[in-house]
Amino acid sequence: KLGHPSELPPEPVPNYEADEEFLRRLHHVLLEVEVLEGSLQCPDSGRRFPISKGVPNMLLTEDEA
Amino acid sequence: GPAPAQEGAELAAVIGATVPTGFEQTAAEEVQEKLGSASRISRDRGKIYFEVPARSLPQVHRLRSVDNLFVVVQEFKDYQFKENKEDALKDLEDLVKKLPWTDPLKVWELNNSLKKKKTKRKKHNLQSPASREKLNDGGEEGGADQNNTNDQEDCAQNPVAVEPSGGQDTEKSQGVTSRNGVEEEEEDNEQSDVKAEVQANSESGTKAGDSQPGEGEAKVLRFRVTCNRAGDKHSFTSNEAARDFGGAVQEHFQWKADMTNFDVEVLLNIHNNEVVVGIALTEESLHRRNITHFGPTTLRSTLAYGMLRLCDPQPTDIIVDPMCGTGAIPIEGAAEWPHCYHIAGDNNPQAVKRAANNICSLLRKNESKDSTALGIPLDIIQWDICNLPLRTGSVDIVVTDMPFGKRIGSKKKNWDLYPACLMEMGRICAPGTGRAVLLTQDKKCFAKALSRVGHIWRRAQTVWVNVGGLHAAVYLLRRTWERAEESRSFW
Numbered sequence: 001k002l003g004h005p006s007e008l009p010p011e012p013v014p015n016y017e018a019d020e021e022f023l024r025r026l027h028h029v030l031l032e033v034e035v036l037e038g039s040l041q042c043p044d045s046g047r048r049f050p051i052s053k054g055v056p057n058m059l060l061t062e063d064e065a
Numbered sequence: 066g067p068a069p070a071q072e073g074a075e076l077a078a079v080i081g082a083t084v085p086t087g088f089e090q091t092a093a094e095e096v097q098e099k100l101g102s103a104s105r106i107s108r109d110r111g112k113i114y115f116e117v118p119a120r121s122l123p124q125v126h127r128l129r130s131v132d133n134l135f136v137v138v139q140e141f142k143d144y145q146f147k148e149n150k151e152d153a154l155k156d157l158e159d160l161v162k163k164l165p166w167t168d169p170l171k172v173w174e175l176n177n178s179l180k181k182k183k184t185k186r187k188k189h190n191l192q193s194p195a196s197r198e199k200l201n202d203g204g205e206e207g208g209a210d211q212n213n214t215n216d217q218e219d220c221a222q223n224p225v226a227v228e229p230s231g232g233q234d235t236e237k238s239q240g241v242t243s244r245n246g247v248e249e250e251e252e253d254n255e256q257s258d259v260k261a262e263v264q265a266n267s268e269s270g271t272k273a274g275d276s277q278p279g280e281g282e283a284k285v286l287r288f289r290v291t292c293n294r295a296g297d298k299h300s301f302t303s304n305e306a307a308r309d310f311g312g313a314v315q316e317h318f319q320w321k322a323d324m325t326n327f328d329v330e331v332l333l334n335i336h337n338n339e340v341v342v343g344i345a346l347t348e349e350s351l352h353r354r355n356i357t358h359f360g361p362t363t364l365r366s367t368l369a370y371g372m373l374r375l376c377d378p379q380p381t382d383i384i385v386d387p388m389c390g391t392g393a394i395p396i397e398g399a400a401e402w403p404h405c406y407h408i409a410g411d412n413n414p415q416a417v418k419r420a421a422n423n424i425c426s427l428l429r430k431n432e433s434k435d436s437t438a439l440g441i442p443l444d445i446i447q448w449d450i451c452n453l454p455l456r457t458g459s460v461d462i463v464v465t466d467m468p469f470g471k472r473i474g475s476k477k478k479n480w481d482l483y484p485a486c487l488m489e490m491g492r493i494c495a496p497g498t499g500r501a502v503l504l505t506q507d508k509k510c511f512a513k514a515l516s517r518v519g520h521i522w523r524r525a526q527t528v529w530v531n532v533g534g535l536h537a538a539v540y541l542l543r544r545t546w547e548r549a550e551e552s553r554s555f556w
Contacts, residue, residue, distance in 0.1 A: 031440030049454075055421055058448045059412060 076119035078172040079140075081343050082131040086111040087530040087539065088371035092130040095374070100124055109295070109336035114140075119172050122179055122346075129370040129401055135332050135343035136172040138164050144340040150300040154309045157333075160342075161313035169344050173329065176346045287323035289330055290314060291345075296337040306333060364393040364466050364504075368530065372464055373398050375528070375541050376502045380404035382461040387411075387450045387490065392420030394464055396427060399443035405462075408455075410448040417447045451485045453493055457549055460493045467505040483507070483514035491521035492549040499544035504530070506537040515540075520547050 016022055039048040040056050049058050084092040089111065093104035096115050104115040114137065117125060125134060147153040292307035310333050315322055320329065330345035372394065378384060382405045386394045389409035398407045411417050424443060431441065448454055467486070490501055501522065505511045515522060526541040 031442060053421065054445075055417055056446050058446055058454045060449060060452050 076168060076171055076175070077116060078119045078122070078169070079114060079116050079137040080125060080346075081112055081114050081135045081137050081341065082128070083111055083133040084113060084131050085365065085368045085371055085530055087528040088130060088368070089113050091371045091374050092128070095128055095130045099128065107336070107339065107341075109334065109339060109341075112334075119175055122172070122176055126179070126347075129397070130367055130374070132365070132367050134346040136169045136176075136346055138166060138169045138342040138344060140342075141338075141340040143338050144335075145338070146299060148300060150305070153300050154305060157306055157310050158313040161310065161317050164342060173344045173346065177328075180348075286318070286320045286329055287327045288314060288318075288320045289322060289324050289327045290333060291330060292333040292335065294335040296335065298337070299335065303335070306335065363391045364532075366393060366397050368504075368532070369394040369397040370401060371528075372502045372504060372539055373402065375526070375539065376462050376464060376500045378402045378405050378462060382406075383408065383459065384462040384464060385410070385453075385455070385460045385493065386465045387448070387453060387463065387486075388465045388468065389420055389445070390416050390466065392423050392445065394466065395420075395443055395445075396423055398464075399441045400427070403442060405442065407443045408446065408460075409443065410446045410450075410453070412447065412449050414447065417445060420445050450482075451489055453489055455493045457492050458495050458499075461495055461499055463490045463494055463499075463501040463503075465503055467503055467507070467511070480510055480513075483510050484517050487514050487518045487522060491518060491544065494544045496544055496548050497546040500525070501542040501544070502539060503542065504532070504537060504539045506532065506535050508538050511538075511540065515542075521545055521549065 034054050035051050036054050038051045040051065040058075041048050047064075049056050051057075082092065082096075089106040092113050093106060093115075096102055096104050096113070100115070100117050100121055102115040102117050104113040106113050147156060288311075290307045290311035292303040292310065294301075294303035294306060310331075311322060314320065314331055332341070332343040332345055334341040334343070373384075378398070382402075384395070384398055384402070384405050385408045386392075386398075387410050389395055389411050390413075392409050395407040395409035398405065409420055411420065424441070424445060427443075428441060446454070467483070494501065503511070515524065521544065522542040523545055524540060525543045528539040528541075530537050530539055
């Protein structure tokens with residue numbers, strides 16, 4: 001989803017704690033990649049939350065709250 | 066001939082440090098941890114004392130729980146003040162020549178050379194609310210002494226004047242000449258007009274610390290005396306003490322008195338019968354170190370550090386500040402506990418923007434220091450404290466500065482907000498192991514809210530603090546083992 005589909009598996013593989021290569025890529029995505037513009041999508045509802053200048057806006061609307 | 070003795074290695078220093086009142090114990094722990102020295106906590110609140118070899122000065126400056134540092138010249142645990150004002154002041158004057166200045170001055174010199182080595186960071190002009198906040202954090206003293214408060218306020222003005230401008234300085238020196246009061250002596254100098262001299266100093270761009278002592282040059286040091294006095298049995302004011310003590314210092318060392326461009330700041334701290342004479346090692350308070358973009362209520366980094374330490378973060382802990390404002394707490398957290406993951410959030414777009422800018426500044430600072438370090442374990446999100454987009458029980462620590470009724474929002478709003486906050490913070494926090502550290506001025510509202518969520522939060526410790534002149538409290542809460550409701554209406 002972040003443009004690194006070929007590097008990360010869709011789900012953590014069993015015993016991922018011992019897989020150094022996986023951990024390295026995960027660390028990179030978590031700590032070194034910053035989404036500046038884009039969105040986060042809720043896996044259940046599909047509702048998108050915009051990301052602007054690196055900051056996601058997760059405020060709910062009046063109806064949602 | 067033989068190589069000169071390594072003075073720096075043998076020289077020891079007794080350091081006095083000012084810390085946010087209430088966090089003396091925390092600061093003492095940090096000193097023990099990082100310097101291996103035990104501290105004494107003085108009865109004069111907000112100060113701790115410890116001894117270190119002078120070569121440890123760089124580490125002393127890296128302490129995160131201290132606001133200001135000074136080297137102790139001498140401490141008197143039980144000084145007997147004469148009842149008569151003239152006698153009491155004369156005693157203080159006579160004291161000067163008897164004090165062991167030599168080693169403390171060596172420490173001061175060493176400290177100066179350290180300051181010069183540091184690359185000059187761009188200093189942002191500190192606005193007066195920030196300086197007032199810093200100074201009022203000195204805390205209230207027992208004795209009803211109007212002058213004491215005035216002196217603390219006077220004290221504020223000087224450190225703030227980083228870029229001295231002609232007009233401002235003149236005004237300030239006129240306001241505080243009584244404290245160091247050697248105006249009469251100044252007129253004996255080459256320049257007959259005191260005002261002109263002060264202006265000349267500031268306009269010529271002479272900065273404090275620029276003058277090099279020794280080196281064969283008979284460079285005259287500039288100094289000022291700052292006196293803080295508390296107690297109701299003294300026959301004199303801090304102004305008078307500073308003036309007379311300053312006069313004796315001037316006489317003894319033949320230094321030049323200068324309120325604004327001084328090299329040596331002599332501290333005379335009088336707390337009832339406890340007298341401490343020291344020499345300042347910090348020019349401006351260290352507590353604004355992380356923040357370049359201030360908000361109206363930005364928390365001191367030293368206070369943020371103290372709060373974080375209180376919850377004893379462990380490596381891999383997830384630490385959330387759900388009402389982060391300009392981000393003082395999560396930024397301090399990410400800097401000092403890089404093995405934890407810090408998440409900051411606020412609903413206010415201005416706050417979020419400022420916090421994001423502060424984080425960028427930190428990233429840029431990291432980049433310039435170490436080219437390999439890229440990320441910081443810190444993220445910022447705009448969210449609603451009552452509907453946090455975080456899974457139940459997924460967070461280890463919640464730490465935040467709750468909105469104060471008087472400074473942001475209103476007391477009525479807090480009445481409704483506090484219980485809702487505590488519930489949501491309870492939901493995201495891990496049962497049993499989770500903890501929260503919350504700063505609030507609205508203690509009544511907080512106590513009431515807490516009583517309603519006793520099944521989720523237990524009060525473990527309370528620290529009484531002073532924030533911007535207001536009495537506040539920091540509560541350490543522990544999450545009970547009871548699980549929060551799993552079903553969530555939205556998330």
